[in-house]
Amino acid sequence: MNCRHCSARLGLQMVDLGSAPPSNAYLTREALDRPERWFPLRVLVCEECWLAQTQDFADAHELFDGSYAYFSSYSSSWVEHARQYVDAMASRFELGPDALVVEVASNDGYLLQHVKARGIPCLGVEPTASTAAAARDKGIKVIDEFFGTSLGRRLAANGQAADLTAANNVLAHVPDINDFLAGFAALLKPNGVATFEFPHVLRLLDGIQFDTIYHEHFSYLGMLSVDRVMRANGLTPFEVEELSTHGGSLRVFAQRTDTGRHQPNGSIERLMARERSAGLDSASVYAGFQEKAERARDELVMFLIEAKRAGRRVAAYGAAAKGNTLLNFAGVRPDLVRYVVDLNPSKQGKFMPGSRIPIVGPETLRHQRPNDLLVLPWNLLHEVRAQNDSLAQLGTRFMVAVPRLTEA
Ligand SMILES: [Zn+2]
Structure with missing residues (x-):
């Protein structure tokens, strides 16, 4: 298999968890009479760009079908996390009735409901029919498609370029990370901000969080690998925060490389230095x-x-x-x-x-x-x-x- 970002041949194995069915393929009682499809579950690491990634095996559309059952709003702490995010972003970037917030993987509207409540126009992108329907019930406009460069361009061309985009726990879940990230560069207004939250691979390794590995989780990301993948796709990260969510996550703030004017605050460089000293750009950190x-x-x-x-x-x-x-x-x-x-x-x-x-x-x-x-x-x-x-x-x-x- 070749790297999803840089196409180099993947030779380093991080872990082999045997095989498993897709982790969201919940079974009905009738389905118990039928066999399930099990697939190898291995994580490989690219020794060129240090992107850790689950071995390829199936089309994403097979995994995220219309019956996908994860509803963000069932976790009250996650809804509160989203509310705090919206408060912080709205005041920092002075978002008002003339702004547009787009959330990719908007799920059941757990986050955009707080944007809407502040009177800020918003739009969700969510390919999963059941959760998209739940968001519409909250009065939130949702496009039920997979996000990527083509949708990002289309929205911008339709006057829906974004001041702020949110993408929480989705960057790790996209099979084509290049096309996905380039979509944000296309969607943002010239000085717009894209934020991404994803579990930090360094915390996965330190915390032996092997159970956060599953087929729908294509990439295991750190600042070193994300910086490289973003820059190759028209985005420049300018700030990172470390969060306690999902066993230790990063929130990366990025802007368009061509037009963004937000000043970096040094947090990216500091985190990348820590990742280097932990050995995240070497094979040794994965041993054991x-x-x-x-x-x-x-x-x-x-x-x-x-x-x-x-x-x-x-x-x-x-x-x-x-x-x-x-x-x-x-x-x-x-x-x-x-x-x-x-x-x-x-x-x-x-x-x-x-x-x-x-x-x-x-x-x-x-x-x-x-x-x-x-x-x-x-x-x-x-x-x-x-x-x-x-x-x-x-x-x-x-x-x-x-x-x-x-x-x-
Ligand atoms: Zn690579």
Whole structure:
């Protein structure tokens, strides 16, 4: 396979997680009678541009179909994160009724609802029909297409050039990162600002966050690789912030290379220096990651088998992509984890891809009161624990498996 950015041959492997079905391919009860498609799940690293990337295997449209079930608004901390972002951007860039904010991967309108509430014109781009419909219910205009250079150009030509674009947790999810980024250079007004939030690969490596690897997640990004890919596509980053979201993310501010006038504040250079000293532009930083992932997996499997032998009831919380990577890498089945609780009604009654563990609503927790609750989205542990404090009072143990098996 060749690099998605620079086309160099990929020779360095970061991790091999075996194989898994697409992590958002939740199964209906009828689908349990049919086989699933499993694909290799490996991350390779380009030794030319240091972009870490999931091995190619399928067309993106097959993965993000109209039934894609992730609704951002089901996480209250994420909606609050979006509100704070909108407040900060609106005041810093003085956005008013003459401005236009475009969000790419606008999901169910979790972010643009705050833009709209401030009276700032906005537009969402969201190819997933179910979430786009939820955003329209909030009164937000949504274009249901995949974003790229052609859509960016078309919007700008139609008088919809953007003062601010937001792209949260989508840059890592696009197969053609060059075409995607060039789309922002085409869409921005001359001095417009594009912000991108994505998990930081340095935090993935430090935190052994192997479960954030899945097929729909094509790239694992750091400042060194993003700087290079942006500059090759008409964008210049001028500032970066480190965020605690998703186990440690970056928010990169970029502008058009040809016309942008925002002054860099030195944060990009400082972060790139840190990444160099951590070895992110060398093969050595990736060595040992496989063994660490396997150790976390082995601890989880041993714990689950011991719990089963001891007659303890184990359930999991959060039917998200992370959980599917972990459960499938570990070969967990419903005999070890009885069910997964999720707040999203569109997932309830379905089954986790691969592991085929049933997904149920939160009321099941109160009725069945598990001895151990494995919180799969460890980044939401605090939120999940607070929402279920009564369970903890009654003796349920809250566990996380990454980076090591730990009682929370
Ligand atoms: Zn490359």
